[in-house]
Amino acid sequence: MIKIAICDDEANVRAYLSSLIEAQSCPCEVVEYASAGDCLADHREFDLLVLDIELSPDRSGLDGMALARKIRECTTGTQPVIIFVTGYERYVFDAFDVGAFQYLLKPVDEEKFAQVFSRAVAQIGTAREKPGRVLTLQSANTSRTVPLDSIYYIESSNHKVELHLRNGEFACYAKIGDLELELHDQFFRIHKGYLVNLSYVAGYSKTEVTLTNGERLFLSKYKYQDFVKAYLHFLKKGADL
Numbered sequence: 096m097i098k099i100a101i102c103d104d105e106a107n108v109r110a111y112l113s114s115l116i117e118a119q120s121c122p123c124e125v126v127e128y129a130s131a132g133d134c135l136a137d138h139r140e141f142d143l144l145v146l147d148i149e150l151s152p153d154r155s156g157l158d159g160m161a162l163a164r165k166i167r168e169c170t171t172g173t174q175p176v177i178i179f180v181t182g183y184e185r186y187v188f189d190a191f192d193v194g195a196f197q198y199l200l201k202p203v204d205e206e207k208f209a210q211v212f213s214r215a216v217a218q219i220g221t222a223r224e225k226p227g228r229v230l231t232l233q234s235a236n237t238s239r240t241v242p243l244d245s246i247y248y249i250e251s252s253n254h255k256v257e258l259h260l261r262n263g264e265f266a267c268y269a270k271i272g273d274l275e276l277e278l279h280d281q282f283f284r285i286h287k288g289y290l291v292n293l294s295y296v297a298g299y300s301k302t303e304v305t306l307t308n309g310e311r312l313f314l315s316k317y318k319y320q321d322f323v324k325a326y327l328h329f330l331k332k333g334a335d336l
Contacts, residue, residue: 097121097216098140102128102162103147103180108201112145112180115208121216131157135165141175142219148181148198163193176215197297197307210298217330218244218294221281230278232258232267239265243281247306249274249290259310283325286315293329 099116103109109127116123126141128134132155134144144166150159157165163177179198196218197211222228222244231240241258250257251271258265275284284290285304289312298305301319304312314322 097123097142097219099123099125099143099145100128100134100141100175101125101145102131102134102150102159103145104129104151105147108147108180112203115203115205116145116212118205119209119212119216121212131155131159131162131165134162140173142173143215144175144177146177146179148179149183160193163195167193176218178211178215213330214294214296217332220332221294221329228281230274232256232265232269239267241265243278243292244294246292247295247308247310248292248312249282251288251290261308281329283318283322285318285322286313289313293326296326299323299326 101109101112101116103112106129109129113125113127116125126137126139128137130153131150132153135155135157144163146159146163148159148163150157150162152158152161159179163179166175166177176196177193179195180201180203181198182201184200196215199208199211228243229240230243230246233239241260245261247259247261249271250259254268255266256269256271256274258267271284271288271290275282275290278290281294282290282292291304291306291312295307296304297307299314299322301316302314304314304322306312
């Protein structure tokens with residue numbers, strides 16, 4: 096059962112989003128909020144938050160982005176996957192500042208919603224199977240521990256690997272082949288130089304993979320079929336929750 100919150104100040108939009116969720120094959124429990132204050136006042140935990148980024152400020156003075164920041168500042172409980180809905184593309188980069196999983200433009204397309212929802216459920220499933228899973232790497236004389244869900248992809252270059260994170264980059268000495276073996280259930284090596292977090296795949300063609308942060312990475316023609324199989328298996332694992 097996936098616990099979902101919808102926060103939007105327009106009743107018709109909340110109803111429409113709720114109907115889109117109900118149309119998916121995954122069993123869900125949905126709660127609706129008309130304001131940021133109402134959402135914060137209810138202290139229950141959610142797996143997924145569908146949030147209007149342009150939410151009108153209420154008595155709490157919080158709009159959609161401020162609510163997301165409040166949630167991300169919370170150090171206790173489960174951090175939900177956040178999907179923003181917005182009428183304007185100019186908010187896209189703000190969305191990624193708070194670790195949003197994806198954004199959807201209004202009016203929300205049914206097919207696009209289903210694709211994004213499926214990927215979000217897969218990420219929630221991975222987090223449940225291995226909560227708080229991290230990767231520990233050595234850099235110079237120090238070690239650094241990185242949550243897997245903060246990594247978009249890992250790039251290999253000159254005997255080093257560079258982790259492309261939600262909040263920057265981190266480079267260290269490591270072999271991408273070793274990381275591929277360690278992380279095979281959540282990451283896939285789409286090219287000799289790229290190991291991609293399947294949670295952040297937004298789409299793909301026969302030549303490239305598009306991530307939720309907008310980056311496009313080269314997909315080797317020799318990896319294409321295995322990548323598709325791995326990605327669909329990853330999505331199915333989440334849908335079977």
